[in-house]
Amino acid sequence: MTNPTAQRTSSAIRKARWTTLVAAGAAVAALAAGAVPASAAERPAAPVTATPHGPRSIDTAKLAALMAPSTDVSGTLVRLGGSxxxxxxxxxxxxxxxxxxxxxxxxxxxxxxxxxxxxxGEGRFTMDTPVQELLPGTLPAHWQPITVGQLLSHTSGLQEPCVDFRGLQAPPTPAQVISHWTDPKCAAPQSPVLVQQYNGANHFLLGMVIEKVTGRSYADEVQRRIARPLGLRHTYSPKPGDPAIPGPVLADPSGIDPWAWAEGGMISNAPDLERFMTALMRGRLLRPAEQRQLFVMPALSEGAKDRFSMGGLLRSDAGGTVVWGKTGSMGRSTSGVFATEHGARTVVYSLVPTTRDHDLLRTHIGNLVAAGL
Structure with a gap:
């Protein structure tokens, strides 16, 4: 039976735009899209400011048609990379x-x-380590153990919160955010877990695990382990509550509540995302055993709306090509980064939807990504 309080809370969270599960789900499902809608195919192509390099042919006319401002999308960025x-x-x-x-x-x-x-990979814990061991007292004692691997693969069984996030201080701490998933009034995690279910709480907990195990902040660990080694000069996790974005800025940042932290709070740009995704796909960031987890699909992913690997990658089909990556929404923008398994081709996009028709947006983004492969 549907919980009206949970429905109101879910709506409030979407309006706050810090987790935007519905918008993210729309972009995630986009990659399985089919033919270009007639309305998009008939639109005249707008000029595209582009920098082509390399010998491989790209159908720029098709991309230009898909990127043209319309009644559904006011603006689009696409960056293609690879061999x-x-x-x-x-x-x-x-x-x-x-x-x-x-x-x-x-x-x-x-x-x-x-x-x-x-x-x-460093032996700090395993995929099977319960988060209760790493973060004692964070989750209710009567809950069944939830493992690190379950958090990574969205198979933790965590349900949506049933209390209002608007009561939190600004910005809240990660522990305060998690308290809204663990409130006694809310449903306990599904046990046994029957289906993979995308949930931002999983990565709030993982961010807390990172800080507990390393003794350093989440932001510092991202810099130390990923951004600095790869030369990602525009990629970082800002301080809690900091609304600033260093220029140049891609789109109007108004309406953003920047407190999603390890779940959705980072700043980057298209060149950095391409470099990161290429390095990840080519094994530059992980040891072989953990690299394999990026492409192992849990049994519970079968039949799920959004299919995630054991390593947390979204697996999807773009025009017949399997790609791996992630989508994200913040403020007015919806973005994504995807790559083929060995990083032979990467696609980064960011667009500003003007439609609330999620099915239309799914189709549009799916065709956009497929055109870049």
């Missing part, structure tokens, strides 16, 4: 600077998962 390929284009009100910065929303989860997998 012999480098192409960047932007339309509409988005910055024409190919290195413009933006809040990446739930793409942040990829960085969180990568740090956790690195810690597993």
């Amino acid at each position: 012999g390929v480098r192409w960047t284009g932007a339309t509409g009100p988005l910055s024409q600077d190919p290195a413009a910065n933006f809040r990446i929303g739930s793409i942040t989860k990829l960085f969180t998962s990568t740090v956790v997998l690195q810690l597993i």
Whole structure:
């Protein structure tokens, strides 16, 4: 039976735009899209500011048609990378600077998962270690053990919170956020877990695990383990509650509540996301055992709306090509980064939807990504 309080809370969270599960789910499912809608195919192509490099042919006319401002999407950024390929284009009100910065929303989860997998490779804990051992007292004592692997793969069984987030101080601590999932009035995690279910609480807990085990802040660990080694000069986790975005800025940042932390609070840009995803796919960030987890699909992912690997990557089909990555929404923008398994091709996008038709947006993004492969 549906819980009206839970429904109101879910609506409030979406309005707050810090987890935006519905919007993220729309972008996630986009990659399985089919043909271009007639309305998109008939629109005239708008000029695309682009920088092509390399010998491999790209159907720029198709990309331009998909990127043209319309009644559904006001502006689009696309960056393509890979062997012999480098192409960047932007339309509409988005910055024409190919290195413009933006809040990446739930793409942040990829960085969180990568740090956790690195810690597993170092022997700090295992995929089977219960989070209750690593964060004693954080979860109710009567709950069944939830493992690190279950958090990474969204098979923890955690349910949606049933209390209002608007009562939290600004910005809240991660522990205060988790308290809204563990309130006695809320449903306990599903046990046994029957299906993979995307939930931002998983990565809040993983961020807390990172800080507990390393003794350093989440932001510091992302810099130390990923950003600095890869030369990602525009990628970082800002201080709690900091609304600033260093210029140039990709899109109007108004309406953003920047407190999603390890679940969705990071800032980056398209070149950095491409470099990160390429390094991840090519095994530069993880040891072999943990690298394999990026592509192992849990049994519970079968039939799930959004299918995530044991290592936290979203697996999807873009025009017949299997790609791996993550989507994210923050403020007015919806973004994503995807790559083929060995990083032969990467696609980074960010767009500003003007439609509430999630099915139409799914189709549009799916065709956009497929055109870049």
